[in-house]
Amino acid sequence: LEEALIFEIGSTDTTGVDFAPAPKVASRLGGLERRAIGLPGLSEQETVRHYTRLSRQNYAIDLGLFPLGSCTMKHNPRLNEKVARMPGFADLHPLSPQSTVQGALAVIHELAEWLVTLTGMHSVAMSPKAGAHGELCGLLAIRAALEARGDARSVVLVPESAHGTNPATAAFCGYKVEDIPATPEGRVDLAALTARLGPDVAAVMITNPNTCGLFERDLKTISDAVHAAGAFVYCDGANFNAIVGRVRPGDLGVDAMHINLHKTFSTPHGGGGPGSGPVVLSEALAPYAPLPFVEKQGDTFVLIEEESAQDHHAGTFGRMVAFHGQMGMFTRALAYIMSHGADGLRQVAEDAVLNANYILRSLDDVLDAPFGGSGPCMHEALFSDKGLAEGFTTLDIAKGLIDEGFHPMTMYFPLVVHGAMLVEPTETESKAALDQFIMALRSLAQRAKAGDEALKGAPYHAPRRRLDETLAARKPVLTWEAPALAQAAE
Amino acid sequence: LEEALIFEIGSTDTTGVDFAPAPKVASRLGGLERRAIGLPGLSEQETVRHYTRLSRQNYAIDLGLFPLGSCTMKHNPRLNEKVARMPGFADLHPLSPQSTVQGALAVIHELAEWLVTLTGMHSVAMSPKAGAHGELCGLLAIRAALEARGDARSVVLVPESAHGTNPATAAFCGYKVEDIPATPEGRVDLAALTARLGPDVAAVMITNPNTCGLFERDLKTISDAVHAAGAFVYCDGANFNAIVGRVRPGDLGVDAMHINLHKTFSTPHGGGGPGSGPVVLSEALAPYAPLPFVEKQGDTFVLIEEESAQDHHAGTFGRMVAFHGQMGMFTRALAYIMSHGADGLRQVAEDAVLNANYILRSLDDVLDAPFGGSGPCMHEALFSDKGLAEGFTTLDIAKGLIDEGFHPMTMYFPLVVHGAMLVEPTETESKAALDQFIMALRSLAQRAKAGDEALKGAPYHAPRRRLDETLAARKPVLTWEAPALAQAAE
Amino acid sequence: MRYLPLTDTDRQQMLSVIGAASIDDLFVDVPAEARLSAKIAGLPDHASELAVERHMGKLARQNLSAGEAPFFLGAGAYRHHVPASVDHLIQRGEFLTAYTPYQPEIAQGTLQVLFEFQTQVARLLGCDVANASMYDGSTACWEAIGMARRITKRSKAILSSGLHPHYVSVANTMAKFTGDQLLHDAPTLSAATDIEALIAGIDKDTSCVVVQYPDILGRIADLTPLAEAAHAAGALLVAVVTEPVALGALVPPGEMGADIVVGEGQSIGVGLQFGGPYLGLFACKQKYVRQMPGRLCGETVDAAGKRGFVLTLSTREQHIRREKATSNICTNSGLCALAFSIHMTLLGEKGLRELAALNHGLAVQAADRLAQVPGVTLLNDSFFNEFTLVLTKDAREVVRSLADKGVLAGVSLGRLFPQHMSVGNGLVVAVTETVIAEDIETLAKALEEELA
């Protein structure tokens, strides 16, 4: 399983493409003609082989269960890939005259209507490019709303168990971030939160269901308190999969929530993106939504951008990206949502929660479930490393899963639990697949409790053994250099 | 690497598809409603995983060099897959009114023109579904031509080294098959052939370049003799890859030759088909070509079938398939041919021959090359098992190649060479790939000569060790039965 | 030249290893008069991917594809919706670019698929065993006739008038050269099939009776009496299924006593593709397996005792038996078999039944609606998703005229049976799940206008 780098096998005079000959013209490049670039080429066959072979060193949903908590790795239907590639969507320029892209604008509008209805919110900003970008969008809207009423505030409250993107985003927007503690049963401490509310607090960022896998029972009460204190509620929607069709965040007083289309609505993760993070907004925040957006005027879809926004969308906090969002994800998500429909999406949440509880209750005899007594979990089951033999860690169990043919669960997150293992099976796994996974994890838990030393060397049956991450960070090698050069540099 | 069968994991009440509900109507099925079928279903995700995992147990061109002599496993460009899937081709019914399929008929006509020009022949029958089907077409045309002149004949001469399909086809057409011997240098014995010609001989079937990898120098002489004796020359075109653009079979007196679009023109083999075997015909045979075919009349393309053939195509020997051939292969082949063009196709033959000779001369010091002294080989290099240690065979070397990361070469064919190993690299391999292959085969040859016992157990690093083919044939298990049933049957 | 990786430097180095001065030296065995000194004239040079795609796209757009029009064509090729995952999976390089699985250690993917395919086909057709595919339904039908000859040692085959006329043509073409005697009449425009006539025709020289189910006019008949009559005379019953989706609703021929059941598998997974590649299905009773043509995959074990699959019974085949083979077939329709098998796995029995019910329901609705058009008579008592309308004029004209209006109305019997004027007013109409109510209405209106 060794695949050479393209720089080791390609050459700068090989190419895998043909072009018509260039017209012979006098160059008008301002005298800035380029010399050597150093980009190797491969023939088409070599290229196909290189990437085909490389792909086989990856684990993927197409190969098996992917129990990453909070990441919602579910089945990616191929219909969605087909739809996204229809030339009428894929081969459209973002600045095409609007009369020529009515169908594309209709897609954005239809998806927006679904998202608004499913969340019970007032409107939606479609352009954010991913979840963290959506968080930014939500906080920018909150900040704009506060400033519009002349009430700049400086603090954002974030629970300890939040995703790292929450505090990072708040800080990025210039807010001071303060933690809110959790109760022993794994939920936000309502008393502590309300005590902290005051005229300096701009927003509370809450994840619901939270990262311990629990529903925040008090969210409506929290929202009311936050609103009473003149602040806004931002909900991290990464876990919307657990409640879609069964709970509408709008009914809980949420002011803004991003929706990860690549989680709840199954656009493929692609080895780290692209995602898409539309943000649903309450009526209070809607006037501050970013440009551009799509409006239906009679039978015509209109893209509202700087040119047309002035008169009736003066409050906008501006533009977040060059164009109008992740169209390729919108088409996929819309196809997915239509395929499920109102009945199917409700079933999604039910099966996701059922699968997670099934895992929780099938394993809580061998693994510590710190919040197992806090009621049913939602779509993810949380375990800790309590009870493992001396020297055995969550990492060992995770790497052991690789040898059992599974991707590891999310490790060491949320931070509030020691040695956390967060398992999210999603609704697209069959009972047979869950049973296999439970059996594997049970066996690993037993080995880790029994102190089976072999486990500390896992994985043994993967393309690589454990990799030296310290070395990588201490002496970063981020680009390839020809060996001679690399040696000379030493 | 165990993947259960769908019958072991699926159930008859699981499905991976949704349909609109069926209209409620009184059934008109003639009272023949079906009971149990016994077909298991899987959800879409399980289906994707089953076939994705299974695929990973295959070797393929996309993974590495595939040196199968006579099979011409070359790179399959993805452009061709894209073109074949254009709805204007893929979503056309074969019996669509001709006015609605002018573009599709144009594809068939354009490809036909390329094939006729590249071979220097008079015309081409496009409908045969594969090489062997093309052979049938050629012999049927020959038989029809002979009968048309009232001269039924009974014998077809076939060289010893011919592909098995040649005698099988001739026998299938009701001919008596007689072998023609080869000369010690690996070519057809001209004297023996001419001596055998007589009024009972209908045709001679010859492969050129032949299966020993050599060009049949005397083919023109043979053709003249065959024609003088009132018979026809059928050329097996499986090896056309070696000469395309450098030699036109029409110039050698050939009367009929099939072209494997899945070899020379790169339509993918797909694990055993579908192929496509158009047959180019001489002027003498053209009137007997099968229906249907495409004719250009002015600016219109016309599909000539039974309805329209009577008046001007009365000699046709009839229809070979339900519709008009492998359209999906025609689009791919035309895209491939246009991509190469006249210059590129000539280069194809040159590089294919160059690569084969490079392999022949890089290995003839460690492997016996029985016809190494007969001149340059064409597109394949032939070795024998002469000189291997006692008890070591071609099979051992072939299976050893698997552990080296390659598909084995063609084994034990042609029959005229003991323990034959026929290596065809094709023109789409890079020199680096050839050098790796040569190194691997050299090492295996040395191990087999040295009597390395480990080699007899190869492969060790494949999804399976050597399989028991005798058991499979002695007690054939051709369908899956539920274990209880299978046991009861014993 | 993007598919050719050798550089000129490579070529020079390799020639020197070979000991040749030039490429021409490698072609010395070609007689000088046949050696082309330059590229062939009159043909264009290599083209960029962009240029090729543009050219092919232009030709593709000159066709009226089924998805762009109300579409009712069948008669041996049916338009069904194929899930996107099918095409995704068959394009995996490990399936698409693999060879015939002669090296089973590194071809278990293809082999297991073939084993599963064989089982699916056998069950669908109601037979004991099936092979790993043939070229298409018509050649499978011919192979079945030849197999019946080998088994019965008789050479007179009786072909039903309800058999697809192209299948009859293919059989006639082959029979000219094998001495088979084929009896066949054109169909008559009646609601009843020709089963009784077929039974009457069976005698002691009959090798087999070949019957299509449902037949070319869409009619369905119980094959049991025919099977019994054939067997009583020592003959075989060969059944042909051109629309396998029908077997999600109908008793399969194998369960009615057919000895060999062949079919066109294109309906499941493969698509229309203007006629090919298609997928020949071939199944039979266990006792005839060694007379079967085509490739077979069987279960076995490897040297370590693990279950595995291999091509087997290859002593029937041409690469071993040469002129004594059961068939000359070599390449088959492997990738189409894969597509069929994946689609069938997605469907499962539940999905196949739903699909069949939807097809039948829509067809019944369409038949009843079209029968209301003045000048249109519905021929069939029974049908699955295809039926015959008898019009008041030659259906060929009607089809052409409706095509000009953008309606793909069906297949005229005049095109299928050009020598038989008696059926010229027949129009065969197929209705699958891809048809919507609006399409049926459009066709009805267009027919009404045309026949007014």
Added chain:
Amino acid sequence: MRYLPLTDTDRQQMLSVIGAASIDDLFVDVPAEARLSAKIAGLPDHASELAVERHMGKLARQNLSAGEAPFFLGAGAYRHHVPASVDHLIQRGEFLTAYTPYQPEIAQGTLQVLFEFQTQVARLLGCDVANASMYDGSTACWEAIGMARRITKRSKAILSSGLHPHYVSVANTMAKFTGDQLLHDAPTLSAATDIEALIAGIDKDTSCVVVQYPDILGRIADLTPLAEAAHAAGALLVAVVTEPVALGALVPPGEMGADIVVGEGQSIGVGLQFGGPYLGLFACKQKYVRQMPGRLCGETVDAAGKRGFVLTLSTREQHIRREKATSNICTNSGLCALAFSIHMTLLGEKGLRELAALNHGLAVQAADRLAQVPGVTLLNDSFFNEFTLVLTKDAREVVRSLADKGVLAGVSLGRLFPQHMSVGNGLVVAVTETVIAEDIETLAKALEEELA
């Protein structure tokens, strides 16, 4: 419900293992008033694959796609031909359906690709190091401004008038909340860029100068003097490339002294996609690597000593550093980076140069032809594949009118700079290898008619 594999039997069995009587019991923590007792009203139920495909197909056909018309739009998104093998390879399930490679033992495929991508991007942009991608060019540009602030501890950024106005908008949006001060003017319709003005504007408070190359009007200027001026004042030069194909012909910004080079990578491998997903490129000098935002892949070894790759320097990132991270970015554009890297590997230096030469050659031909149209003036002295025409009337009207005639003429400066009437007659025209001579002629004729 085809994506949900549980059967009702499964569900019952699982509930009993859990010890719950019903699914509702699992939702007890939802306050009763927020618990929906039935599916949400006003939304349709589940639809078959066929129905969804039909609906989406209908919407797709309501657009005039670039391939259906003479097409000349650019201004930050360029239409290039992407080889079919790119899309084939990125759809391999092992790439498409993999997660971020946090488990390197089973993600070497993605990781090696990212390492190769980083190297390709660094070389293309002429920088030492590059990250593993950002959302798009505009957000990468903003991140560069923030990075310059962190490095220089200054917060005044000077944005060139030639910077894409949407990039300026994005930067302005973010700057409102970070206290960055951004200086920016609209461009003037002159052949010269604003390099001299930028140099004049640099002072000791300047964190960076941001300049686009080629700029929004297609103009090209040597950035060396600007880099020198910035460095002399302790400021950084940030260069933005929206058309990376240009760097197959032009000296890259990194070689002219730019400290950070960002870009929109969509041109290579990704396609137009109506604006997204796109691919942010981000490269810089080695010394600034620890201030870089976004994911980085680095080389290391595994426990057996084999070379391998991991995500590294993650102490910069939000999942470790939370509010102290260099960026809040989490998801990036991994699959687009893969597409870029594959396409770039197919091109290689040779192919990229040929592609660039073809683009430039066609653009020169087009510019000269269009400049002959009465009422049209060519603004640029220098350009790569995009140039600005000054018309005798508002280009917005011209663009709309030509669109109605099926010609996608270019991007009007009025749409890009709605507040600046002074540039309203400008039309930005891009010409790539997908344009043919006939398209140019069609545009010329249409412009002539429109301006007559």
